[in-house]
Amino acid sequence: MSATLGLLVAAILVEVAATTNLARTDGFRDPLWSVAVLSGYAVSLWMLSVVVRSMPVSVAYALWSGLGTAAVALVGVTVLGESWDLVKTGALLLIVVGVVVLNLHGTH
Structure with missing residues (x-):
């Protein structure tokens, strides 16, 4: 795995x-969790900004946002006890397909 791809995965x-x-911030009324969450977003965006030095921003952002969205949905179901149904499955598959198509198009 290249350093750029590794940094993108970390982001x-x-x-x-x-x-x-995010829910632990209690609407950003809990200072400790608010700082932790906002710091996480800041670090992630900083890493993404480093990634786009050597990867097209359209591809990097598609991967970051699409795979991040899919991962959050999976964490929600497996860790946070959120529901899972056919509609969620289809929506996540569309996200993944979109990311794949953007990546394939970005390599030409």
Whole structure:
């Protein structure tokens, strides 16, 4: 795995961790969790800004946002006890397909 791809994966994981803990901020009334979540977003965006030095922003952002969204949905179901149904499955598959198509198009 290249350094750029590794940094992008790290950016996605940090963003997913921040989003997963968003409810703990209690509407940003809990200072500790608010700082942790906002710091996570800041670090993730910083890493994404480094990634786009050597990867097209359209591809990097599609991966970051699409895979992040899918990962948060999976964490919601497996860790946070959220519901899972056919509509969610289809929507996530559309996101993944969109990311794949953008990546394939970006490589030409």
